[in-house]
Amino acid sequence: MAKARKLAAKDGKQASKAGKPVIYVLNGPNLNMLGLRQPEIYGRDTLADVEKLCHKAGTRLGLAVDFRQSNLEGELVTWIQQARTKAAGIVLNAGAYTHTSVALLDALNAAETPCVEVHLSNIHRRENFRHHSYISLAAKGMICGFGPKGYVLALEALADIV
Numbered sequence: 001m002a003k004a005r006k007l008a009a010k011d012g013k014q015a016s017k018a019g020k021p022v023i024y025v026l027n028g029p030n031l032n033m034l035g036l037r038q039p040e041i042y043g044r045d046t047l048a049d050v051e052k053l054c055h056k057a058g059t060r061l062g063l064a065v066d067f068r069q070s071n072l073e074g075e076l077v078t079w080i081q082q083a084r085t086k087a088a089g090i091v092l093n094a095g096a097y098t099h100t101s102v103a104l105l106d107a108l109n110a111a112e113t114p115c116v117e118v119h120l121s122n123i124h125r126r127e128n129f130r131h132h133s134y135i136s137l138a139a140k141g142m143i144c145g146f147g148p149k150g151y152v153l154a155l156e157a158l159a160d161i162v
């Protein structure tokens with residue numbers, strides 16, 4: 001059994017559903033606007049398209065994907081806290097909170113649940129303020145610049161860990 005699920009079992013976690021490890025795929029502010037929002041940067045796929053892609057990848061990888069989006073920092077903090085007992089892993093695109101939120105970083109450190117950070121765009125080719133990520137300080141790794149495929153790559157990475 002992988003370390004994350006051992007820890008979960010020790011905590012009395014319900015980190016699996018029908019025998020499949022649960023992965024929270026969490027999306028932060030403005031990601032509900034995908035498809036409409038600056039398509040030259042974020043592409044034409046909607047968040048519903050990204051969700052479909054994640055469920056398809058989850059089925060292939062034997063993972064139960066729980067896909068969510070919020071524009072509220074506190075709601076994202078609450079979901080990350082819940083992941084401690086409800087999920088075996090987290091895929092997180094925190095949107096602009098990536099660059100500002102010590103609260104999300106603290107929540108990830110407290111969650112003790114492996115996290116892969118994702119960005120649709122290559123944040124290192126963009127404005128300087130996007131080059132720093134609080135999330136990276138807690139994440140196992142980060143994938144950026146590959147559009148929605150980044151979510152699939154993140155799920156593949158987690159499938160090897162959980």
Ligand code: DHK
Nearest residue numbers: 030093095096119120121130
């Ligand atoms: C999404 C956002 O909303 C931005 O604030 C980040 C990220 C980049 C993305 O590329 O998915 O800077």
